[in-house]
Amino acid sequence: MSGLLETIAALRREVCGLHAELTRYELVVWTAGNVSARVPGHELMVIKPSGVAYEDLTPDQMVVTDLYGIPVRGMNIGSGGTLDWGNPDLSPSSDTAAHAYVYRHIPEVGGVVHTHSTYATAWAARGEDIPCVLTMMSDEFGGPIPVGPFALIGDDSIGQGIVETLKNSHSPAVLMQNHGPFTIGKDARAAVKAAVMCEEVARTVHISRQLGEPLPIDQASIESLYARYQNVYGQ
DSSP states (O other): OHHHHHHHHHHHHHHHHHHHHHHHTTOOOTTOOEEEEEETTTTEEEEOBTTOOGGGOOGGGSEEEETTSOBOOEEEEETTEEEEOSOTTOOBOTTHHHHHHHHHHOTTOOEEEEOOOHHHHHHHHHTOOBOOOSHHHHHHHSSOBOEEOOOOBTBTHHHHHHHHHHTTOSOSEEEETTTEEEEEESSHHHHHHHHHHHHHHHHHHHHHHHHSOOOOOOHHHHHHHHHHHHHTSOO
């Protein structure tokens, strides 16, 4: 049990710190947006509290929930005792149900991010995929960044749309129609990277379209670039 406590403490520090990357890259405003992380080996996740300003976030404010988005205020450790963590006065993000649905249905996902970054959200408002016209997109997304269906906040409908849209796509990002981007990754940091890159290509492709029609990359080249970047690039 001490190992679980240490893991959760580490994830709360990591998730808290990664929210600073959202503001650093100007992907969020006010209290919008969120980062979460799966607790490996357990049906738990760590996510940002609802309505707390980014500059005020601390690790001990990160909320621990089960994979249905229900806050876990304590865990039975035998002999009638419980292991408690978290601030009982803080509720998890309003997007918690969406994150939880993704974790339940895509076991390899270890991190989920949601932002309202300007250019990616503008594409979402149009209900239009971002076409794969950049080698960077081939590398990172393996094709276009797809649009997911319109869904209301409040239950796991958004999560269902994310899972359904990404199940046949290389992309770690989806533009939920009239809402904004959600990204996934093997861990929370990878999901944040995907959010940063999603906004970058959304901006670049938008600017390209102001100059004329972007040139598409053929599918064979996209697949080759994606395979190289995912399996060879880096240390």
